[in-house]
Amino acid sequence: MSLPVPSASHSPVRNAPDKLATHLVAALLAFLFLVLSLPAHAAPPPAAPNPSFPVGTLMAFPTIVQTGTKPTLVWSTNLPPGTNTGDYTFFIRQIQHPSGVIYQIPVEGSGETLSPIPINPGFATFELWTVKATQPIRSFLLDFTTVGSYMPTAQVRITSQDPYSVVPRTRADRPFSVQVTVNGLISDPQAPEASKSVTLMRHTQAYGATGTGDPLDRTLATLHSQSSITENGTTDTVVPLNEIPGENRAKIRGEERFSIFTKAGTSIDYASGIPYPIPAYHLDSQLVQIWPVADASITGITQGQILGTTVPQLTFQLNDLYPSSTTWAQVYQGAPQPGLTGTT
Template structure:
């Protein structure tokens, strides 16, 4: 019988877009090995197989040759049609809705924070349930990890390692909520990626073939510190310049320093210290035209005018606060310190010294 299938010619290589390229479909009979090439025109759509598809199936490969300066041959699409044709649908759910690539496809990238859970879903169909051949009965699922360079968050030249593996039959599977399994010193310091690789086992002259490979990036939990101030410190004069160090700020975040009068109380909305607000990602920069960062950020900010925010004597709390996609973008505290301002001590001391030094004072 003849069979109609859908093949995609466009959106593989920008060198091919807008050009008339030589393209063809190669049909390989998986039983006999017979090959039949057919010219293919247009930018995609329905293709009618000229050769009968047998019970073992056929492998269809869409090729195109570049034009002008580009004479390379590109493999644009591959489909296996036959009785045994495993298909998978995958998804990764995170509190962060960020995605690179097509989330409806088989290769895309999601992200989360090291201390937050995510869920991996996979639906498998097209396997032969009663077959004793593993290549027909199962697909392989391998979970790989890779730690990023802690200095630049890059995966370049980093070694991939196996976390776990299993075989899956026809059915729907949900794994989660999961926490990352990277080989980081602590859960919160996880910095890397986990890849979910689904493989069709070799059969009918077709080698092991990756049919889905989504991944999720894991970014470390942010932290902050402030120099030149200690808990409980009393300032009797101007508060010195402080240096705030931000580490691993999430690529979708708003972070700032705030101050309020009184002892620390989680959830208090204080006064934001001018010049300390940092915004990353499209959510917090809706008018930004340049591409947003997609890796964490680490930097320092100086605070030179804190005395202007503590003009009255009393107890004050300084906090570093961040907002991210997690916990509904509510404020999370990265750092806090409580200190005291008591300028009266200086004036009292001056008055007392003057009185003691005056002659004739009783």
């Protein structure tokens, strides 16, 4: 963007234009230091809202249920800033296992209800969907969870230095923390494999040079690592830096997703005594968005340049500003003073 700077005749120091000019360059160059070192001091509104896609959460209670039970479903959604809520419709899909029977009901953007049909015979997956009704028409799978007998529970929570509540996010040079909680695992050797351990998977995916995460085919994410969890409890891990692919690590933009899946195995329909296969099912996941480090430049003036009573037009080029942040330039008399609080 281009920001014209007032001439010295409009400066608060009207009787000292030469002294103001002497220090103007140093003060403006100090602005660059502020932009690059203080993530809280960053940008005009970003080119695209963050997140630029709808997000949501879906939970089922209880998560360990017997045949014939209807669990309670609780869900909420967040749409991109500036979105007309009437442009989206929502529904919950229930998929019975192992029969494959599918039932779905329309819902509001948030709420609570019993599952459409009872769990039968062993467990079910619930999916929260939204459909954007305006052009281009698109559907989004916002969240999903699985409940059933002999089914462990799991929760993934990601936090960073950014308190933004809609979706975890941080800068490419900053750490983030992953908390994983697992309950309901049992050690009975006769129990199905799915009830004795779960798998933690870590996927990474780059957005590209200017991407915002929408549109994005998340089935193309790269599996970075996976590990088995065999004990109940909570583990906290600090991830010092992201692992999203890219040569310039300061300019990484993309996302990492941490997911918990059950183990594949077999179970028995106690009504008939017939065993049936159990594939691996998703229990919980969360993603963290990674945004590049900002950089900036000032043109129209050079270090040591002597100015008269008229200051030339200065152009401030600001790149990769952090979402939802604010950036400003400071012009003042004297030597550079990083962190100085001014007025607008």
